[in-house]
Amino acid sequence: MKRALFEEDHELFRDVAQEFNAREIAPHYTQWDRERIMPRSMWIAAGQQGLLGLAVPEEFGGAGMPDYRFRVILDEEFARANHLGAGLALHLHDDMVLPHLLAYGSDELKQQWLPGMVTGEKVTSVAWTEPGAGSDLRGVRTKAVRDGEDWLISGQKTFIGNGISSDASLVLARTDGSTGRGGRDSFSLFMVEKGPGYETGKQLDKMGLKASDTSELFFDSVRVPESNLVGQAGQGLRYVAEQLPQGRLAIAVASSAVARTMYEATVHYTKERNAFGERIIDFQNTRFELADILTEVEVLETYVDRAVVTFNEGQLDAVSAARVKLWASERVKLITDRCLQLHGGYGYILEYPIAQAFLAVRLLSIFGGTSEIMRETVGRHIAR
Structure with a gap:
């Protein structure tokens, strides 16, 4: 269709x-x-x-x-x-x-x-998260201090996708000189190019999505010109919040795409694979499972597609983005798990796409804000 x-x-x-x-x-x-x-x-x-x-x-x-x-x-x-x-x-x-x-x-x-x-x-890469600051970016401790017409940036980042392959990172750093958990105006965004003081740490070995390199980053008084400040100083967290809907929509879109792909792969597999003299798809339980999965995939696609249209219209707010990201990232984990089960032992073999997808989608309910943070975002809006 x-x-x-x-x-x-x-x-x-x-x-x-x-x-x-x-x-x-x-x-x-x-x-x-x-x-x-x-x-x-x-x-x-x-x-x-x-x-x-x-x-x-x-x-x-x-x-x-x-x-x-x-x-x-x-x-x-x-x-x-x-x-x-x-x-x-x-x-x-x-x-x-x-x-x-x-x-x-x-x-x-x-x-x-x-x-x-x-x-x-x-x-480019996004260098926001730190060993002590993941979803709670107000815990970021990387600091930027003025030095004449420039800024000096020092700190550590972790879980940085494209951290090794990138030429520069969009860095969230504290610019008000405070310590502890920062306020809304405590942080700024900088485009920081690789150079003196910018060190790429060890490559992190993830359970999935391995072709996308991920690493730690270390900044030791990296000199950044004023022109590399993104927007205004002290507005970093506001900018991040304003652009989060697109990042979270992207995760929902990826979730929907993987769900559809794994459903179609499972239908193909169950038509080709035989057990007890019959195709796997000829067992009633298989057909019931596939019927349920297809329905879930289509409901997920419809929800995500509506969010895409809303985004194109400039109307996708942070709460709506949190809802669609929450639903999509949690649902694709369940769909992929059910598809893997229908592959039997082959579903556990990494050369099969279903096994790779099973490991990959586990990131989606963590990346871009955990499901717990999404629920808190939506829940606070409900309680207003």
């Missing part, structure tokens, strides 16, 4: 995304997964195909396509090709860093970073 969400231009873009996955990623992805990092050549190829920085205006080298449905297509094709690590890497670059530069960056900062982000010549 054709999705009402998409129009002809989106389906033409799907052809481009499919061709990119087949030509540029599929031949190498197993190696990248093993090495736990993707080469710069992947980013350059994505840029040449027009898959990066879709929302970047033409004046900065982009396609000027803020319609989020194109990003949905991209996520669906990464999921269908089982290249979830690549999808995560692009999400950090396009859904986390880019919106802050577009919304708050000066023309100078945009000119410095956006063209390279579009071509893949400049890869």
Whole structure:
């Protein structure tokens, strides 16, 4: 059944995304997964195909396509090709860093970073979380202090996707000189380039999504020019809160895409696999399970698609984004688990996409704010 969400231009873009996955990623992805990092050549190829920085205006080298449905297509094709690590890497670059530069960056900062982000010549990461500050960003201790016309940034970050492969990080740092849990005006955002004092720590070995490199970062009096301040000093947390809906919508979109892909893979598997002289799908329990899963997948898609339309209209608020992220990220875990069960022993073998997806989706209810934080966000809104 054709999705009402998409129009002809989106389906033409799907052809481009499919061709990119087949030509540029599929031949190498197993190696990248093993090495736990993707080469710069992947980013350059994505840029040449027009898959990066879709929302970047033409004046900065982009396609000027803020319609989020194109990003949905991209996520669906990464999921269908089982290249979830690549999808995560692009999400950090396009859904986390880019919106802050577009919304708050000066023309100078945009000119410095956006063209390279579009071509893949400049890869970015988000450096917000720390060993003692995950979902609660007011616990961030990395500090930035003025030194003449510059800032000196010192501190430690962890769980940083693209931390090794990136050229710069969007860093959240304390700028009011306080200690303890900071206030709303205590933090600022900076684009921090790799250079003296900027050290990449050990590569973290995740349970899934291995092709997307993740590491610790250390900053020791890294000198950052005033021009690399994103927006105004003291407004970092406000900016993060304002752009969270897109980041959380992206996680919901990825959840929906994986759910659909794993359902379809399971239908195919149960039609091909025999047991006791019959196809697995010919057992009543299998058909009942698949009927339930299909219903859940379609309900999930409908909910996420509605959120995408709302986002395109500029109406997706933080609470609505928290709800859709909560539902989608929790639901895909259950759907993937049920699909894995129908694969039997093969579902436990890592060369099968269902096993890889089972490990990958476990991140989705943690990343971008845990499910507990999503419930608290929604719950506080209800209690107002």
